[in-house]
Amino acid sequence: MGDMETVEKRANTRPAVTVSYAQTLDGRLATTSGSSQWISSSESLCFAHTLRAKHEAIMVGAGTACRDDPRLTVRLVSGKNPLRVVVDSALRTPLNAAVLANGVAAGTVLAVTERASADRCAEARHVGATVLRLPADTEGRVDLKALLSELYAWGVSSVLVEGGAALITSLLCDRLVDRLAVCVAPKILGSGIEAVGDLGICELNDSLALVDTSIVHYGVDIVFDSRIEYPDSA
Numbered sequence: 001m002g003d004m005e006t007v008e009k010r011a012n013t014r015p016a017v018t019v020s021y022a023q024t025l026d027g028r029l030a031t032t033s034g035s036s037q038w039i040s041s042s043e044s045l046c047f048a049h050t051l052r053a054k055h056e057a058i059m060v061g062a063g064t065a066c067r068d069d070p071r072l073t074v075r076l077v078s079g080k081n082p083l084r085v086v087v088d089s090a091l092r093t094p095l096n097a098a099v100l101a102n103g104v105a106a107g108t109v110l111a112v113t114e115r116a117s118a119d120r121c122a123e124a125r126h127v128g129a130t131v132l133r134l135p136a137d138t139e140g141r142v143d144l145k146a147l148l149s150e151l152y153a154w155g156v157s158s159v160l161v162e163g164g165a166a167l168i169t170s171l172l173c174d175r176l177v178d179r180l181a182v183c184v185a186p187k188i189l190g191s192g193i194e195a196v197g198d199l200g201i202c203e204l205n206d207s208l209a210l211v212d213t214s215i216v217h218y219g220v221d222i223v224f225d226s227r228i229e230y231p232d233s234a
């Protein structure tokens with residue numbers, strides 16, 4: 001009953017949010033220099049594209065858009081491309097990025113704050129992108145609740161977030177993630193970019209619980225696919 005109420009409460013205000021990423025066994029998303037392609041095996045990449053095809057929108061942070069230049073399309077399986085969303089307060093994603101260049105910008109939303117200059121917004125709109133200006137959070141970055149509400153108002157009912165670390169951490173901090181699908185590759189990086197940063201958790205009882213977990217092997221990788229239960233909503 002509690003679960004139903006939680007789902008209904010979420011469903012009235014924002015899309016269902018799945019976070020998916022690939023990490024090494026020691027929890028790294030990328031090396032210290034930001035290199036992450038590819039941590040996972042080709043079999044896991046197919047699973048990642050299957051997830052893309054099952055969501056209406058796919059979201060990344062500006063760090064990932066700038067560092068990895070992902071296309072955010074469905075290629076390794078058949079399926080429709082989701083709406084692409086880049087969370088980019090100052091609109092620093094270059095206009096020649098894969099999500100904006102070669103005529104694909106019409107399927108891309110740039111979620112910005114007042115830190116994005118009017119000129120940058122106009123340039124992005126000129127190539128066909130949708131620029132969505134949103135309130136800032138307490139750290140001056142895009143208010144993620146406001147972004148999800150806006151997407152929901154547009155009719156988007158599911159969002160797949162593919163990283164990077166800062167965006168994943170913010171969403172978990174704000175308790176905006178419903179499902180986590182983590183690919184664990186049998187690799188050790190030592191120092192590197194940690195997949196999930198500080199969530200302000202000091203007591204084990206306050207951990208986020210992963211429930212209804214399925215564990216599937218893809219090549220040499222293991223994908224943990226779970227629902228998230230937040231401590232006081234269980």
Ligand SMILES: NC(=O)c1ccc[n+]([C@@H]2O[C@H](COP(=O)([O-])OP(=O)(O)OC[C@H]3O[C@@H](n4cnc5c(N)ncnc54)[C@H](OP(=O)(O)O)[C@@H]3O)[C@@H](O)[C@H]2O)c1
Pocket residue numbers: 020021022023028029030033034035036037039060061062063064065067068087088089090091092137141142143144162163164165166167168170171193
């Ligand atoms: N292994 C994997 O599956 C995987 C997946 C994706 C990325 N990666 C790796 O992750 C690294 C990038 O991660 P990252 O942490 O640097 O960047 P990120 O999470 O992709 O983007 C973070 C940036 O997004 C913007 N942002 C706007 N609003 C935000 C909010 N409310 N919360 C958080 N961020 C917000 C901020 O930039 P502004 O202040 O400019 O808006 C922030 O610096 C790269 O090395 C990439 O290769 C790995």
